[in-house]
Amino acid sequence: MSKNKPATLPPGTAIGGYHIVRRLSSGGFGVVYLAVGADGGQVAVKEYLPSSLATREVGELLPQVQPEKLSLYRLGLKSFFEEGRSLAQISHPSVVSVLNFFRENETVYMVMNYLEGATLQDFIITSRDQRKQKVFRESTIRSLFDEILRGLRIVHQHKMLHLDIKPANIFITDDNKAVLIDFGAAREVLNKEGNFIRPMYTPGFAAPEMYRRDASMGxxxxxxxxxxCIYACMQGFPPNEAPQRLEKDRIGLALSRLRGIYSDNLIEVVEWCMSIDPLSRPQSVFALQKELSREGERRYTKLTVAEKLRLQFDTLVSDTKKNVQNVRDATGIGPTPK
Structure with a gap:
């Protein structure tokens, strides 16, 4: 069997009453197409097609799955189908709308509203490249995540988890609506059941418990x-991934550099959300919403010159140790920095 990525469906392919126009995106677990329905309206169609389990030759409709991977493929297929069923019951402007879902060609298709705009990741990169002191204004961050949390609260009330929230999965529409997209239920089921070489999580945005098979998700x-995600909106880049934080946590140091630029309250909210211990985080979206809405309690700590110098010194020492360790790892020469 070919080790290449499965071939996408060509333009004009008819599936479930929809006609494929073109591929919009693809990842390790599926392909998203722009399609048109019988009424001529545009929709996004997501096809379950995990590249670690299946392949498909150009011009073919049916995925090909090796016999030893078939049970795992079907497990993910069931989870993807159930995800479509659950999302179809949710109607909220900040959650992607599932209009239809169906089985065909020995896989499952999820039909969603076609959104025009860009991802939060696109906006972060654009803002970061302008090299301003703030990547986003605090009022923008609070307003954006107020919208997202309203949608996420509904998702949790339906006994669902997203499990892959990141800037690339927060879509900002042309009419300035923030929408959660690309849920990861099938991804998580396969991660728990199979032994994939590919990671099932996004480094920097995945909680520590996502790296452990025996951990409880919630x-x-x-x-x-x-x-x-809020951290990325403030810094312009993702935080360190969880395994690195377990060895040495630099999140507090990184956020302390932002005091005086962002309010103490917002910085404390980020630290609270990103606690290594799950029990130390907000246990519900409602608790987080309540804290994030306290705009009237904003306070700013202006760092003294001595504190700024100390931060710069700590950063220099930390970076030097890291560089020395990298050289040692690469060459096998030199002591481990203390």
Missing amino acids: PWTDIYAIGA
Whole structure:
């Protein structure tokens, strides 16, 4: 069997009453297409097609799965189908709308509203490249995540978790609506059941418990990712991934450099959400919403010159140790920095 990525469906392919226009995106677990329905309206169609389990030749409709991977493929298929069924019951402007879901060609398709705009990741990169002191204004961050949390709260009330919240999965529409997209239920089921070489999580945004098979997931898992997304909106880049934080946590140091630029309250909210211990995080979206809405309590700590110099010194020492360790790892020469 070919080790290449499965071939996408060509333009004009008819599935479930929809006609494929073009591929919009693809990842390790599926392909998203722009399609048109019988009424001529545009929709996004997501096809379950995990590249670690299946392949498909150009011009074919049916995925090909090796016999030893078939049970795992079907397990993910069931989870993807159930995800579509659950999302179809949710109607909220900040959650992607599932219009239809169906089985065909030995896989499952999820039909969603076609959104025009850009991802939060696109906006972060654009803002970061302008090299301003603030990547986003605090009022923008609070307003954006107020919208997202309203949608996430509904998701959790339906006994669902997103499990892959990150800037690339927060879509900002052309009419300035923030929408959660690309849920990861099938991804998480396969991670628990199979032995994939590919990671099932997004480094920097995945909570520590997502790296352990025996850990319990809950609202606190998505809340960690929300904190990481706010961090990215403040810093312009993702936080360190969880395994690195378990060895040496530099999140507090990184956030302390932002005091005086962002309010103490917002910085404390991010630290709260990104606690290593799940029990130390907000246990519900409601608890986080309550804290994030306290705009009237904003206070700013202006760092003294001595504190700024100390931060710069700590950063220099930390970076030097890291560089020395990298050289040692690469060459096997030199002592481990203390």
